[in-house]
Amino acid sequence: MKTLGEILSISVHFLKEKKCVRFRRDAEDLIAHVLKLKRLDLYAQFDRPVQEAELKILRALLKRAVKGEPVEYMIGEVAFYHCQLSVGPDVLIPRPETEILVDQACRMLCLADLQEKTAWDLCSGSGCIGIAVKKACPHLRVSLSDISGKALEIAAINAKRNDVQVELLQGDLLAPFAGRKTDIIFCNPPYIPSQEIFTLDPSVKDYEPREALDGGDDGLFFYRQLEKELPSYLNAKAKIFFEIGTGQGDLVLNLFHGRSWKNKRVEKDWAGHDRFFFLEFE
Ligand code: GLN
Numbered sequence: 182m183k184t185l186g187e188i189l190s191i192s193v194h195f196l197k198e199k200k201c202v203r204f205r206r207d208a209e210d211l212i213a214h215v216l217k218l219k220r221l222d223l224y225a226q227f228d229r230p231v232q233e234a235e236l237k238i239l240r241a242l243l244k245r246a247v248k249g250e251p252v253e254y255m256i257g258e259v260a261f262y263h264c265q266l267s268v269g270p271d272v273l274i275p276r277p278e279t280e281i282l283v284d285q286a287c288r289m290l291c292l293a294d295l296q297e298k299t300a301w302d303l304c305s306g307s308g309c310i311g312i313a314v315k316k317a318c319p320h321l322r323v324s325l326s327d328i329s330g331k332a333l334e335i336a337a338i339n340a341k342r343n344d345v346q347v348e349l350l351q352g353d354l355l356a357p358f359a360g361r362k363t364d365i366i367f368c369n370p371p372y373i374p375s376q377e378i379f380t381l382d383p384s385v386k387d388y389e390p391r392e393a394l395d396g397g398d399d400g401l402f403f404y405r406q407l408e409k410e411l412p413s414y415l416n417a418k419a420k421i422f423f424e425i426g427t428g429q430g431d432l433v434l435n436l437f438h439g440r441s442w443k444n445k446r447v448e449k450d451w452a453g454h455d456r457f458f459f460l461e462f463e
Pocket of ligand 1: 273274275276279303304305306307308309310369370371392393394
């Protein structure tokens with residue numbers, strides 16, 4: 182019988198040979214999942230024998246990973262900010278970059294007086310942004326909206342898992358909020374230009390929901406719509422936190438050119454790419 186240490190080294194080697202990008206992390210996550218251990222505990226239990234039944238499950242998962250299936254969908258969950266979230270093929274897998282958006286927003290918001298303030302997370306997908314913000318800033322009243330009913334079902338599970346109360350609304354962008362106004366907007370809309378989707382890694386283009394990726398011809402479809410529609414949904418001094426695509430910084434700055442938009446700034450992610458666009462309403 183092989184030990185955990187041996188299985189880890191064989192699995193890492195296998196995924197590396199098959200050109201999986203995150204070969205070590207994926208192997209660790211899958212083995213931890215099959216053995217019901219925390220990833221870091223793998224390294225404390227190198228001598229533990231791995232049963233044939235466990236190996237059989239692991240082999241099948243490794244083969245799926247080689248085909249490009251995201252490990253997060255196989256495992257069914259992901260850690261995001263201070264939350265543990267369920268994910269499946271109906272929602273975009275929350276990205277570490279989006280944690281920067283949540284972190285920056287929470288630093289700014291928790292300093293402000295949030296009693297009675299409202300925040301909407303548009304295109305909420307798994308609910309990662311709205312749920313993480315609500316957990317960090319419990320006084321905020323948070324609503325999530327998504328066009329996909331299946332995504333909202335996952336967001337509902339995630340709100341429960343993380344013990345937060347948020348409002349969940351189905352509909353396109355601002356449609357579910359007719360007649361209402363808010364103080365804070367979060368939105369990580371689909372922002373990949375349609376023609377670029379086929380250039381993405383297979384784990385993204387073949388597995389993640391296309392409607393969560395496709396931002397129209399130039400990738401700016403949703404920002405354009407929001408620039409037009411947001412003003413009638415915003416209270417004075419509303420704060421807006423967008424995630425944007427690489428290279429879209431100047432484009433969104435120009436798009437939100439009106440005099441009502443204040444304090445506009447494009448922020449970069451850890452890789453140094455334009456990734457966020459923060460602004461305020463008059
Ligand atoms: N808000 C979710 C996230 O950031 C979903 C985004 C999307 O589907 N475009 O992961």
